[in-house]
Amino acid sequence: MLLHIGIDDTDSAKHGMCTTYVGAVLSRKLAKVGEVEEAKLVRLNPNIKYKTRGNAAVALALRTKKVAEAKRITRRVVEELACFDDNNTNPGVVFYEGEPPEDFSRFYRRALHEVVGIDQAESLLRERGAEYVKYKLGRGIVGALAAIGAELSRATYEYIAYRARERWGTPRNLDTASVLAMDALTFPLTFNNYDYAERRVLIAPHTPCPVLFGIRGTSAQVVQEAAELVLPGEDIALSMVYKTNQGTDAHLQEVSRIAEVRPFSSVILAGEVASAPRVIQGGHVFFELCDEHGEQITCAAYEPTKGFRNVVRALIPGDRVRVYGGVDESRTINLEKLEVLRLKRERLANPRCTRCGRRMESAGKGRGYRCKRCRTVAKEKVVEELERNIQEKLYSVPPIAMRHLAKPLVLCI
Numbered sequence: 475m476l477l478h479i480g481i482d483d484t485d486s487a488k489h490g491m492c493t494t495y496v497g498a499v500l501s502r503k504l505a506k507v508g509e510v511e512e513a514k515l516v517r518l519n520p521n522i523k524y525k526t527r528g529n530a531a532v533a534l535a536l537r538t539k540k541v542a543e544a545k546r547i548t549r550r551v552v553e554e555l556a557c558f559d560d561n562n563t564n565p566g567v568v569f570y571e572g573e574p575p576e577d578f579s580r581f582y583r584r585a586l587h588e589v590v591g592i593d594q595a596e597s598l599l600r601e602r603g604a605e606y607v608k609y610k611l612g613r614g615i616v617g618a619l620a621a622i623g624a625e626l627s628r629a630t631y632e633y634i635a636y637r638a639r640e641r642w643g644t645p646r647n648l649d650t651a652s653v654l655a656m657d658a659l660t661f662p663l664t665f666n667n668y669d670y671a672e673r674r675v676l677i678a679p680h681t682p683c684p685v686l687f688g689i690r691g692t693s694a695q696v697v698q699e700a701a702e703l704v705l706p707g708e709d710i711a712l713s714m715v716y717k718t719n720q721g722t723d724a725h726l727q728e729v730s731r732i733a734e735v736r737p738f739s740s741v742i743l744a745g746e747v748a749s750a751p752r753v754i755q756g757g758h759v760f761f762e763l764c765d766e767h768g769e770q771i772t773c774a775a776y777e778p779t780k781g782f783r784n785v786v787r788a789l790i791p792g793d794r795v796r797v798y799g800g801v802d803e804s805r806t807i808n809l810e811k812l813e814v815l816r817l818k819r820e821r822l823a824n825p826r827c828t829r830c831g832r833r834m835e836s837a838g839k840g841r842g843y844r845c846k847r848c849r850t851v852a853k854e855k856v857v858e859e860l861e862r863n864i865q866e867k868l869y870s871v872p873p874i875a876m877r878h879l880a881k882p883l884v885l886c887i
């Protein structure tokens with residue numbers, strides 16, 4: 475019998491913990507009653523603000539003859555490890571025996587693109603006769619169900635090393651040189667290990683959670699081998715390799731017009747830059763994008779996207795672009811990637827005076843242009859070539875600002 479176990483919302487940004495750790499501990503314990511055939515780490519809609527963290531759920535597929543025992547172990551592990559004192563933590567566990575139905579996959583896709591309620595998860599689980607456990611509000615059944623339903627046709631892998639309990643909350647001492655050496659040897663089969671522009675190690679979190687470091691890559695073998703190159707500075711108490719939807723752009727959906735852009739979704743949308751980018755206090759950059767129906771939407775590159783903002787600031791009205799990003803409640807697109815499709819290369823301008831070089835002024839409607847000082851005249855505007863310092867290509871926010879689900883440029887080819 476194949477038993478699917480989904481778990482979500484056991485973690486707490488404040489107190490630490492991490493649902494992937496619960497999954498790792500559980501898969502160790504379940505090894506006594508069967509064989510874990512698949513372990514999935516699934517990121518869901520990144521635009522939902524219940525949590526400031528990554529919105530991750532896990533699902534294990536266990537080949538077992540001891541289903542009741544496996545369920546008992548699961549409950550015990552979740553009850554032992556979940557952060558029940560955090561008001562914002564509402565764990566949920568889902569069990570499903572046999573091949574998950576197609577509507578579980580549909581539910582997964584909805585949980586990536588929409589805001590899905592606990593009641594919606596619950597009614598589908600009842601309809602399909604699945605067993606589930608809600609702790610407190612039980613919001614976790616949403617992610618638990620979605621994680622079971624996730625068919626990861628496009629997937630990456632993450633190796634995660636966990637710390638001994640007595641180390642939780644203390645500073646991590648990874649050897650940076652070993653991370654750089656690992657990156658040099660394994661990139662692009664692993665990715666987002668280090669941000670070279672910001673000089674920051676990205677494989678270790680800065681939260682009190684049990685994760686020591688995590689390495690993302692294109693196969694289970696690669697991430698495991700890469701992990702052996704890292705000098706962790708302390709003992710690794712437990713490790714786990716998950717198959718995941720991270721780095722796949724699974725959250726993005728192409729929309730053909732701005733009117734279809736819904737709050738809390740993540741979109742790919744082509745259009746024309748309609749306003750000169752403006753920088754506001756705090757260093758955030760905004761511009762308006764319009765489509766051929768004349769509709770407009772605001773696109774944003776916030777301060778944490780660092781050097782990416784220079785690309786956005788270099789846009790001018792008339793450039794044709796394709797934007798990729800999450801949509802907030804006021805329908806602003808938070809840019810993750812930007813593809814410059816066609817740069818505006820020339821513009822019409824008032825002619826320059828042949829004598830003094832100053833720009834001429836209009837001499838009145840239909841009466842051409844003139845230089846007031848030299849009295850020179852010209853009939854028409856002239857075409858001027860624009861100097862552009864960006865290229866027609868795909869740009870991304872830097873690794874340090876990349877969302878879990880965002881596909882790195884190196885995998886976009």
Ligand SMILES: [Zn+2]
Binds near residue numbers: 827831845847849850
């Ligand atoms: Zn002049």
